[in-house]
Amino acid sequence: MPGHLTSVEPVRKSVTVPAAPQRAFDLFTAHIQEWWPLRTHSVGAGDAVGVAFGDGVGGAIIETLADGATSVWGTITHWEPPHRVAFTWHAGTTEAEATRVEVTFTQDGPGSTVVRLVHSGWERRPDGASARDGYDSGWEPVIGSFAAAVARAH
């Protein structure tokens, strides 16, 4: 089968916001709870009450549910305020199914920042890491992203 049928290109999104990069970075990370659409974009859906972003490499992005239970969405792998933050992404699934998200903040004039987000990691890995782990990162993680949560919410 041709490879293109079984690969998923990275998702790339960008938005320009009226804030300097540092403020844009702080709002994206430390203030995530103020804007993240928890009701529709969480593992717990209606039961989700909060989300917190770690503040350095190794920190986690954690959702909290009404009963106090938590769900880890990912772990920060790069922390370069105010320019860049990157993290693994395995919301709704296990760490073994993690994909990668990178967000960059680029000044675009005074008080204006372009925020670019790239979600990748479900392509076939050329580096052999997957073979070593006995796990070929690919379709599984894609699907992991909230699949179960979405199914429950419907």
Added chain:
Amino acid sequence: MVLEALGDRTRRQIVHRLRAGPSSVGELAAALPVSRPAVSQHLTVLRRSGLVSYSELGTRNVYRLDPAGLRELKNWLDGFWETVLDRYAERVREDSADRADRGTPPRPE
């Protein structure tokens, strides 16, 4: 539909296997810790979702990934992050407006 189909770990494993190429039910059952009838049931769900299609090859039914399902998945992911960034941008705009109201200049870089 695609996401519902993929909410199940065994079905994710089947899809994962099919990435390597088309397979028969028997081959999938041999590779996974589930029975042949169970694999058949999962394949039915995957076919309904559009992720997997099948063709008859001699006496065998061969299953393969269907690009249509893949596109739906990609669209879902696009929509997911688009909503997230929209909400984020909205919050930044509110924040900037609040600061302007208070006379707080944007923090210089």
